[in-house]
Amino acid sequence: MAKPVSDSHSNREAVQATNDDASASKLSCVKKGYMKDDYVHCVVRRPVRRSPIINRGYFARWAALRKLLNQFLDTEKMGVKRDEGRAPHLYVELDFKEVTSKKTTLIETCNHLRDKISATASISQECVLIYLDPDSSRAIVGWTSKAFSTAIFFLYEQIHPDDAFGQQMIRNLEAKEKLFLDQGWQRAVAWDMLKVYSNFVEAQERRRIERLELFDEFEEWYMMQEHYCVAYAINDAMGLFEDFGFPNNQQKQQQQMQNVPNPSSTSSSSY
Numbered sequence: 001m002a003k004p005v006s007d008s009h010s011n012r013e014a015v016q017a018t019n020d021d022a023s024a025s026k027l028s029c030v031k032k033g034y035m036k037d038d039y040v041h042c043v044v045r046r047p048v049r050r051s052p053i054i055n056r057g058y059f060a061r062w063a064a065l066r067k068l069l070n071q072f073l074d075t076e077k078m079g080v081k082r083d084e085g086r087a088p089h090l091y092v093e094l095d096f097k098e099v100t101s102k103k104t105t106l107i108e109t110c111n112h113l114r115d116k117i118s119a120t121a122s123i124s125q126e127c128v129l130i131y132l133d134p135d136s137s138r139a140i141v142g143w144t145s146k147a148f149s150t151a152i153f154f155l156y157e158q159i160h161p162d163d164a165f166g167q168q169m170i171r172n173l174e175a176k177e178k179l180f181l182d183q184g185w186q187r188a189v190a191w192d193m194l195k196v197y198s199n200f201v202e203a204q205e206r207r208r209i210e211r212l213e214l215f216d217e218f219e220e221w222y223m224m225q226e227h228y229c230v231a232y233a234i235n236d237a238m239g240l241f242e243d244f245g246f247p248n249n250q251q252k253q254q255q256q257m258q259n260v261p262n263p264s265s266t267s268s269s270s271y
């Protein structure tokens, strides 16, 4: 039965409000010194102080996506000179129109932010596809693959929190990669956040942030990080992204491109 309009309207608002929670968490990290962001305060109405484990989790996600984005922008062949503060030419963020148009207005009214837009294409989705039904997720991933022949799709998302560990976790990561490959992306790699944090986020940065707050929630931290992942999918019509991505994945990516079954298919999900 269809839900009453008022219900679905308030549901929509509640779901959109999770974006405000996420922004507030990012501001909490900035205030504690985990990361630098000169703009996030513009989108937070009510600043809050998050717990150390939440701050550390947001930091891990920010550090991983930032490093991948910088790799993308570093592609010298595209004529993009490294500049820490720059954003890609085409940056597609998936969300409700109400949410993205607020961000667009902010960018347009803030010269500082507008001047950061430069060259190239990236698609980013952080904790959004998880809210959609599988058909809609596939449609978005398929459409972006067709629309952008030289692009990277960044994804940060939960991997089924109720699933057991071990094989199921690995299958979940493989399912993320499969989602992209089935929808026409040339290569796709998914790592859980524990592996991302230990093997991709800079050791120096980890040491720095691990001293910022008292932290004794190690068990919860490991569990939480194993239930989130970073995945990226690559369309590389111009051969620009051969060296892009997590370390030691070249062989695996090559296999995926050639559609060869990977004998060590757990390599992106075990460590």
Ligand SMILES: C[S@@+](CC[C@H](N)C(=O)[O-])C[C@H]1O[C@@H](n2cnc3c(N)ncnc32)[C@H](O)[C@@H]1O
Pocket (backbone or CB within 6 Å): 015, 016, 017, 018, 019, 022, 023, 094, 095, 096, 099, 125, 126, 127, 128, 131, 132
């Ligand atoms: C946890 S927030 C993440 C916000 C932001 N991407 C971030 O990571 O900081 C989840 C986001 O999913 C969006 N969302 C949920 N369902 C959606 C749908 N059906 N269509 C578009 N966006 C949706 C919400 O509006 C919300 O901004």
